[in-house]
Amino acid sequence: MDQSRLKGKNILITGAAKGMGAANAIHFAEQGANVCIGDIDEAGAQETAEAINARGNGRAIAVRMDVTKRADNAAAVAATVEAFGEINVGLFNAGLNKPRFFMDIDEDNWDMIMTVNTKAMWLGMQETARQMIKQGKRDYPYKIVNVGSIASRKPLVDVTVYCTSKYGCLALTHCGAVALAEHGITVNGYAPGVVVTPLWEQLDKDLIDIGFKEREGQAYEDIVRDALQIKRVSYPDDVKGTAAFLVSSDSDYMTGQMIHIDGGWCIQ
Ligand SMILES: NC(=O)c1ccc[n+]([C@@H]2O[C@H](COP(=O)([O-])OP(=O)(O)OC[C@H]3O[C@@H](n4cnc5c(N)ncnc54)[C@H](O)[C@@H]3O)[C@@H](O)[C@H]2O)c1
DSSP states (O other): OOTTTTTTOEEEEESOSSHHHHHHHHHHHHTTOEEEEEESOHHHHHHHHHHHHHHOSSOEEEEEOOTTOHHHHHHHHHHHHHHHSSOOEEEEOOOOOOOBOGGGOOHHHHHHHHIIIIIHHHHHHHHHHHHHHHHOOOSSOEEEEEEOOGGGTSOOTTBHHHHHHHHHHHHHHHHHHHHHGGGTEEEEEEEESSBOSHHHHHHHHHHHHTTSOSSTTHHHHHHHHHTOSSSSOBOHHHHHHHHHHHHSGGGTTOOSOEEEESTTGGGO
């Protein structure tokens, strides 16, 4: 691994107390990036930051933030700048899911998922871009990276609101790429499929509660058998290389793209 590949990149990453966000933050710092770990789970954010600082190379700070609040997004950007001098990358990863069949969706389910997954992404992008614009254009682009999903592209019957929220992440990626290009900011994203994280472990149980699956682990097995070309589920380590590419200079000439890392689900 090139330990200086991401040197000079100061990255705000939301939802990095655990799951894919934590794995990515650690991986970025191993390659020289400085990272601000923003999460509503303050203890988990601290843990990720401590793991990074114990390893050396890139540095980390932890910030308690609720991504759905504009002020928290602004404060996380400010903390990144205060700690590292400027912000170069915003990676909007915080997200959640709570499955419901279409006719069972209620306002609470809708508001919770849309607010965390989509509205918060817009807030994070806007507050980050505001600071980048203030810093002024560079020879290389600032980067915004959004986390989508296979649900950004497939109508999955058990998670309609999640799909709506993640189609929204794709729209924010496209619209952001167009709107922010003149300021020297690129906007891309990546879209995982099934990744074994705390989110999926909860989803696995919730799918039994709504009557879609009968036993734990069945959802994994069904998806691997029926939808994936690569016949296994994935882990955060499967995602981190693409995430690192998108925050690195190797992707400088890309904007408005959502890369699928889903074992071939999206082509089915
Ligand atoms: N796990 C999968 O299979 C999968 C597949 C496709 C896309 N995704 C997406 O990847 C991203 C990361 O998912 P994960 O599986 O690592 O999830 P996870 O549950 O392991 O981690 C999500 C993190 O987001 C944080 N978070 C939630 N609400 C927040 C809020 N209001 N403010 C601040 N932080 C908040 C949580 O505390 C947690 O640390 C999400 O956007 C998710 O939708 C996950």
